[in-house]
Amino acid sequence: MRTISHHIPEPILAAYVSGNLPEPFALVVAAHISLCEDCRAAAHAHEQMGGLVLEGTDSVAVSSDLKAALFAQLDDMPLEAPPSPARAIGPYPAPVAEYFTGKEPRWKSLGRGVKQSILMNNGTGSVRLLYIPPSMAMPDHSHGGLELTLVLQGSFSDSQGFYARGDVEVADSDVTHTPIAGPEAPCICLAATDASLRFNALVPRLLQPLFKI
Template structure:
């Protein structure tokens, strides 16, 4: 893998470490951390700092019935999901989202494919397959978009992104990612709002493809 040059921001990393980051973005961050030694070290340092701060807090008394509620919650808890391991280009966090199975691609047009991994009130998470040299329709954003490259590369107005790189696109970025010429680009993308396409046809197809 080439050197990773586009990393997770401090704000997103802090939100991930504290558990306040929405599920789609948390999967992207977890996948990136498994590939990036620098960001993984930053996350571990943030966790250690948070633990140190918690140790300094004065204990607070439990409210009446807290123990009973805790025991009842433990009785009602569902078993944790089976943990997946990395497979090929897909980190463990992605394989977990895939349910341990290979991607089931759905054609979007022009050879571009996707698989939606989750979509709820927190946002959407999807895998994208972009053929070499193919451009994604030009778009801006109504919110945040995180895109992690798993294979190949793409370039846009913000630079070139290769394996392990994360593009952080917000509502001020208008771009058109183009896959590199040497092979297909496979990405993991999370959004918390629909994309804003420039062209009419992508806008018409947007509800069908849930982009």
């Protein structure tokens, strides 16, 4: 198994563990953690630290009426069987596989063999799967906000480095790049953004509203 070289930055990991990370980015972090022993251990350490903080926090007394009302609500809640845990499907880790049914995402063509499958698009951002043919270059672009890109299959390279399965690229408004898929296999990535990309060429800018990128 190859060594993962590009990890989740500590502030993002801490926000994920505390539940303060928007869902699109949280999905990327969860998928990376499922592949990366180092970040899985770091996330566990953050959880342990959070538990110690809670243990050291003074308790707050509540009235007997409030306590009785809470227990009554719990008694009235129907018991449901816990859902079956999701499983990895092909190159897709379990957290990603939860977002589509069947054995493959629902791909839509972006042209020249590139495809995408939007898993989520809401007020906090969007997250999508990208399928890029071998050696294909994506349009040169910068970012209106934060972008996390996790490689699930194959590889890509750009001005920031080389990324293969399990690696995460963190790009913000200071980064302009042209990702190029590796020659060995189609590159499949999970990409989350909280703002639109900024394409430098005219054609991608014209198609941007249609493809919701």
